[in-house]
Amino acid sequence: xxxxxxxxxxxxxxxxxxxxxxxxxxxxxxxxxxxxxxxxxxxxxxxxxxxxxxxxxxxxxxxxxxxxxxxxxxxxxxxxxxxxxxxxxxxxxxxxxxxxxxxxxxxxxxxxxxxxxxxxxxxxxxxxxxxxxxxxxxxxxxxxxxxxxxxxxxxxxxxxxxxxxxxxxxxxxxxxxxxxxxxxxxxxxxxxxxxxxxxxxxxxxxxxxxxxxxxxxxxxxxxxxxxxxxxxxxxxxxxxxxxxxxxxxxxxxxxxxxxxxxxxxxxxxxxxxxxxxxxxxxx
Numbered sequence: 495x496x497x498x499x500x501x502x503x504x505x506x507x508x509x510x511x512x513x514x515x516x517x518x519x520x521x522x523x524x525x526x527x528x529x530x531x532x533x534x535x536x537x538x539x540x541x542x543x544x545x546x547x548x549x550x551x552x553x554x555x556x557x558x559x560x561x562x563x564x565x566x567x568x569x570x571x572x573x574x575x576x577x578x579x580x581x582x583x584x585x586x587x588x589x590x591x592x593x594x595x596x597x598x599x600x601x602x603x604x605x606x607x608x609x610x611x612x613x614x615x616x617x618x619x620x621x622x623x624x625x626x627x628x629x630x631x632x633x634x635x636x637x638x639x640x641x642x643x644x645x646x647x648x649x650x651x652x653x654x655x656x657x658x659x660x661x662x663x664x665x666x667x668x669x670x671x672x673x674x675x676x677x678x679x680x681x682x683x684x685x686x687x688x689x690x691x692x693x694x695x696x697x698x699x700x701x702x703x704x705x706x707x708x709x710x711x712x713x714x715x716x717x718x719x720x721x722x723x724x725x726x727x728x729x730x731x732x733x734x735x736x737x738x739x740x741x742x743x744x745x746x747x748x749x750x751x752x753x754x755x756x757x758x759x760x761x762x763x764x765x766x767x768x769x770x771x772x773x774x775x776x777x
Contacts, residue, residue: 501662508658512651519647524639525583526701534646535606537586543642544607551611552593560594560614569594569612572626572711576634579708584638600726604633606642619722624706624715631702631709639701641694648690691738699745703756710763713749713756720746 519532535543552559560566570592577590588608599613610633620626636642659678663671707713724742740748 501664504661504664505658508654508661511654515647515650515654522585522640522643524697524701525585526635526639526704527697529697531640531644532647533640533643534648534650535643537640540640540643541607544605544609544637547605548591548593548607548609548611551595555593555595555597558596560596565614565617566592566594568623568626569610569630572623573610573630573634575709575711576627576631576705579705580634580638582708586638586640588637590634602629602633604630604637606637606640608634608637610634619726620719621715621722624711625719625722627706627709627711628702628716628719631705632698633702635698635701635705636694639694639697641698644694645690648687652686688738692740695739696745696748699740699748700752703749703752704759707756707759708763710760713753713760716749716756717746717753720749 516532519534520536521530521532523530573590573592577588581587590608590610592610592612595611595613597613598615600615600619602610602612602616604610610630612630616629617626620629656675656678660671660675663674666674703713703716706716720742724746727742
């Protein structure tokens with residue numbers, strides 16, 4: 495009986511590819527935090543993908559897209575103020591767009607190109623403009639921090655590693671291959687992908703808090719919003735290690751830690767005698 499063994503060449507090739515991708519990838523600095531990240535797309539690619547996804551959402555929702563009314567005006571007004579606050583340090587110019595969708599879904603998101611989608615189901619929880627600024631500031635921070643491009647880079651490395659591992663065990667029987675790949679996939683998911691996603695969510699919370707404070711919204715309202723959210727969604731939520739988002743309790747604790755920094759931004763915004771004209775954001 496021929497002895498089965500692992501092949502080395504696929505691992506070597508995968509490591510070589512990963513090193514090439516790592517050292518050739520563009521490094522960007524987050525203008526709000528100073529942290530450095532590698533990205534897998536340039537801003538033009540992000541904007542193109544974001545616009546395509548935005549158009550797909552609008553086509554899918556159809557008549558559910560609200561184009562006028564108090565809810566639309568409130569969302570657009572808050573988004574405009576946040577866009578001006580974000581533009582003070584952003585290295586990429588965004589042509590922000592906003593769609594409000596009539597739906598009971600408690601959700602909002604911002605695509606990489608700056609396209610914002612808000613479902614009306616979240617508005618009762620926001621409790622007003624400041625709570626809404628908490629939500630939109632967080633989502634817009636995902637775009638300005640280029641989180642999508644960062645995830646793309648991570649996915650490229652993870653995929654290369656898994657392909658190398660799969661090639662190295664190709665001489666094992668199918669059952670063994672499946673077991674090994676399942677274990678590696680779970681390890682990548684819980685050991686790398688989910689923690690990285692939670693870090694991005696926390697970074698978006700932090701930067702979004704600064705945006706709302708800089709835009710003149712009381713950052714204490716972010717705590718009030720997340721406490722309301724915790725009351726609504728805490729039951730049945732997965733444990734944090736199995737989630738791509740921090741728990742609501744962790745988010746509240748982190749916001750409390752960032753509050754002194756946000757208060758400085760808020761106080762500075764209140765001391766301005768006259769505001770600069772709002773930039774043309776396309777909204």
